[in-house]
Amino acid sequence: MPRGSKALTDARKKEIVDACEKLYKTLSFKAITIKEIGRATSFTRTSIYNYFQTKEEIFLALLQREYDLWCADLSQMLANHDRMTVDQFANALAHTLEKRDQLLKLMSMNHYDMEENSRMENLVEFKRSYGASMQAVTRCVKKFFPKMTDHDVQTFIYAFFPFMFGLYPYTFVTDKQQEAMDAADANYVFFSLYELTCSCVKKLLAGCE
Secondary structure (H helix, E strand, O other), X not given: OOOOOHHHHHHHHHHHHHHHHHHHOXXXXXXXXXXXXXXXXXXXXXXXXXXXXXXXXXXHHHHHHHHHHHHHHHHXXXXXXXXXXXXXXXXXXXXXXXXXXXXXXXXXXXXXXXXXXXXXXXXXXXXXXXXXXXXXXHHHHHHHOOOXXXXXXXXXXXXXXXXXXXXXXXXXXOHHHHHHHHHOOOOOOXXXXXXXXXXXXXXXXXXXX
């Protein structure tokens, strides 16, 4: 790590992650290289290695940031409501995820590669943010549905979080995928990220009010 203030280090890291995020909107994970990310920053490509050793570490930092932003929204939801019905909670939770399509894309498409090719210290930092998101959802469920037992809450968490891993592929379909499904008579019915999340949460919390 180069010498300098923490503020400079954080600013450099943010610029690198921002560049990665921008590229990921138009390029695939495989197509993005540290060289490409370096071209989108204000400093040399080799300087990136002072902060991240692999492109997977950069993507992992992006995913961590997405989890932190989601946690902030969950905390706000918790603070802004004293009570919520199942329908209200499902609606609010779905809206928080509706803003996090980048999180869901990274989670479903590239999660294994990011974790496998990142240093342990980076992975631990990411897991803290991931764990915080599980704790934030747990706090919400316990507050709004106090009749649920600890086992009920755990069952919800371990059904909802795996569900999230499949959200992106089911709600963001490319033209090529759509053409293939049409040719295969797959009878694909499109539902939005919001609709699928709402439906899932309502089913998982049925009878918990």
